[in-house]
Amino acid sequence: MSRTERARLAFVVFVVLFTQLLVYPGVDRLVEALGGAPTIDAGTAFLAVQLLAFVLFSAVWGAASDRAGRRVPFIVLGALGGTAAYLALVAAVATGIGDFRFALALRFVEGAFTIGAFSLAITMLMDLEGGHGRNMGAAGIAIGLGAALGAPVGGQLYEVGPLAPLVASAVLLALVAVVMATVPDRTPTDTDGIRAALAGLRERPELLLPFGFGFADRFTGGFFGIVGTFYFRETFDLSPGETGLVLACFFAPFALLQYPFGSLSDRIGRVVPIVAGSVGYGLAIIGVALAPSVAVAVAVLFVVGVLGALVAPATMALVTDMAAPDERGAAMGGFNIFGSLGFLGGILVGGGIASQFGFFAAFAVAAALEIGIVLVALPVLVRVVPDPTATFGTPE
Known part of the structure; x- marks a missing residue:
């Protein structure tokens, strides 16, 4: 196991947290662009529906990867699914298709996919040799940096336009899929998932x-x-x-x-x-x-x-x-x-x-x-x- 393998997995964790925080500083503008009212209720709904998907699908991805005995293909699928969902949100605004409820449904789909990339990347870090503390330290730094940089960078992207954070998120998640294709799959065979x-x-x-x-x-x-x-x-x-x-x-x-x-x-x-x-x-x-x-x-x-x-x-x-x-x-x-x-x-x-x-x-x-x-x-x-x-x- 090389240090670059740990770094690539930490990159996945970083990107998911980073893209999650990108939308926060101007969420009222984004909600308005998606057809909703720029209120705290609409902003709450847009942010919460992603977290709801996180909670509901985290264990699902873990159980599926445990059963298959592989993790990398599921992380790639999660990243590509998140990319597609973000691009679908942008396309919905560009074409005028759907309303804010449609946007919330796409946001839920995005959360259902991206939590797979996030949770399974952390699980792969746990699976690695080299010391639990070191591997979790890499995850902690990635989570912290993603949270620290997401909001200020997202705020600057909103100065470009209300959809700019969505486009940036799609690009980064596509990059995650490419990076993960280079990571060896080292899934243990004795995992039991949520049970x-x-x-x-x-x-x-x-x-x-x-x-x-x-x-x-x-x-x-x-x-x-x-x-x-x-x-x-x-x-x-x-x-x-x-x-x-x-x-x-x-x-x-x-x-x-x-x-x-x-x-x-x-x-x-x-x-x-x-x-x-x-x-x-x-x-x-x-x-x-x-x-x-x-x-x-x-x-x-x-x-x-x-x-x-x-x-x-x-x-x-x-x-x-x-x-x-x-x-x-x-x-x-x-x-x-x-x-x-x-x-x-x-x-x-x-x-x-x-x-x-x-x-x-x-x-x-x-x-x-x-x-x-x-x-x-x-x-x-x-x-x-x-x-x-x-x-x-x-x-x-």
Whole structure:
């Protein structure tokens, strides 16, 4: 196994996250171009339908690849399907075919395909030799960079036109298909898919702790994706390009600081970063809503990203600590399912509350969830968390 193989798989993970975030900064303009109203409800629907497909089809792709004993053809199919769906959205606008409901159906199809490329690329990283920490470190960097760069680049693409992020996404996913055709298929023959994840959770119910924290953290990611976009656009009258740069103040430190903070959790344990980071994270979310100016809001948003980076790698490492070596792939699969549900919840719940009760109420709910899970879980967390056993980012 070569380093380039790991890099190519990480590239796939990066592209899917990057293209997902491309549409966020100007989603109101995109929705309007697709025939919908430029409202938070329509934006919520467009972003949420992709996440719904992620949740529904992640396990389907995994089970199919396990049964076939191959992964590469499924990743190529997922990337090409996503490319076709993005191009179909562009064609629908160019030809005037269909309405916003048709666009939502195409968005669902796109999500159903691209989650296959994303989840199976991470699974292939898990399958590789060379150290679980190193392979997951590559996945974490790819996810972080995709999230950090997607919003600011997407904001600049919106300055070209509302469909530019869709065209860019189609091109990148087509490139993924080409790259994956050069990767050897090293699928193990003893995988059990989603059944293994459920069995592992029954045998180790304490995994619900990191799963719950992962849900809450990804909830806030989805929340900022939809509510943050409309909040900054409407409250401070920002353009999509400016909104993308503002969102980068959250996603950039969240991505770049995960490795050093993951290493910190190896030295001091998982409990302190998770508890202190989550409480501070929740308070900082409220701070964004109370900021009197865009400059103050950006500064607080940067703090939110830093605190998120403190929590996320410690939570993921906690999954590794709790699961037996031969259960880690299934355990991480369960963690990712809870994370996808959290991201979907952040979009649906955050967007719904903001639409019905205003932005401050939505920020308050997101903050309460982040802090509340600490208050509920802390007594159990202190009792069941093992000493750090797996060094973040290094081979075992």
